[in-house]
Amino acid sequence: MNVLNATHDPALQSWVASANVAGCDFPIQNLPFGRFRRINTTEPWRIGVAIGDHLLDLKLAADAVTWSPEVQVMMASLALGDLPIVMARNAAARSALRAELSAALAAGSPHQEALDRALLPLAEAQVTLPCTIGDYTDFYTGIHHATAVGKLFRPDNPLLPNYQWVPIGYHGRASSIGVSGQQFPRPLGQTKGEAATPAFGPSQRIDYELELGIFVGPGNALGEPVAIADAEDHLFGVCLLNDWSARDLQAWEYQPLGPFLAKNFATTISPWIVTMEALAPYRAAFTRPAGDPQPLPYLDSSFNREHGALDMTLEAWLQTAAMKAAGVAAVRLSQSSVREAAYWTFAQLLAHHTVNGCNLQPGDLLGSGTLSGPAAGQGGSLLELSMGGKQQITLPNGETRTFLQDGDTVTLRGYCARAGAARIGLGEVSGTVLSATAPA
DSSP states (O other): OOOOOGGGOTTOOBSSGGGGSTTOSSOTTTOOEEEEEETTOOOOOEEEEEETTEEEEHHHHHHHSOOOHHHHHHHHHHHTTOHHHHHTSOHHHHHHHHHHHHHHHBTTOTTHHHHHTTEEEGGGEEEEOSSOOOOEEEEOOBHHHHHHHHHHHOTTOOSOGGGGTSOOEEEOOGGGEEETTEEEEOOEEEEOOSSSSOEEEEOSOEEOOEEEEEEEOSOOOTTOOOOTTTGGGGEEEEEEEEOOEEHHHHHHHOTTTOOSTTTTTOEEEOSOBEETTTTGGGEEOOOOOTTSOOOOGGGOOHHHHHHOEEOOEEEEEEEOHHHHHTTOOOEEEEEEEHHHHBSSOHHHHHHHHHTTSOOOOTTOEEEOOOOOOSSGGGOSSHHHHTTTTTSOEEOTTSOEESSBOTTOEEEEEEEEOOTTSOOEEEEEEEEEEEOOOOOO
16 A cells, blocks of 8 residues: 555646645545535536546546546446445456546546546535545554643553553444535533532534544445455545534543543534555554554554654644634644554554454445644644643634633644655645534
């Protein structure tokens, strides 16, 4: 999965002119998958590939070009809007699909005229979840986030001893996962202050979490673990993920069984899945800090040590209701590096998830956990940036925040850039907090 090929060539250009613009998230070296339909229509959802500021409609493209027999079968599934069928294919088949799409969209392609009619501006597309998500598991791979939050909740014991040995996670709620643009009411629940009796009402500490989502490719049968050496082939791609959190509900409910109402009211993901193959140029060696224990053998492989980490920059931006009304653009709250933040690799997450025989399926989603940087201003949540609500954040327009207020919109962005490779991005994911809805 880390083999570079012609699709990664940084000199490769596309006949779609916008894909060649410097800083573009979706150059020809990317080609992420998403599900869409034309705005203001009730057309069936279909699969597209983002290229520049357009997308290639694979329903139209399937019949416009003579593809190889293997790729034609996959194109037929994509034409029906069925991405999991392709996600379930092995890495070689998925690579063949990427190679033919890349060649067809490359400058000088004989298919330009035929495929030009299959292009749609992104501005004219309504996007939805890229596939049906059957199950969702959120992990806790961000070592700096785990340490910072631990200090707030457990000052004497911030990082529990199991953290360095086992990938920590919990099963989330797939039904409340939405795509970028999601709006949700401030959740209701119990909170506990100094009074003997807990209070009930709207959460006052709504927060965002800067995460990646990892989509599972081929699944595994119940009772058959995926070995770490094979785990990469079971990963399809990544998106941005905002794991919204109600911190005051969380503080009261999280012991002894972990998150519940504090997390299940909304999770928002970006609409485009950047494939693992597209990320190959940005893989890096996975190392642990000196003195930390090395992973147990079932979580260790030579490939994971040499290529398990990912060089990617993540950012969190905030636009308040007042900023929006005044026409003021969002302000960046923080920036961090996935390579610096993640204590466990994607392959380790999948191998651990299945080691007890748990069966994953194509389209299942794994959350990375909050990916904060080591510095004070690199927190991937307001909980960290405001020191648990004790330190106000002053925005350029004079507004202050400790946690999110009604009307606030949070946008997450991510991109990969390194010498000798084309910059690619994940696009963005935005979500907005609305006022609470009173219970019936």
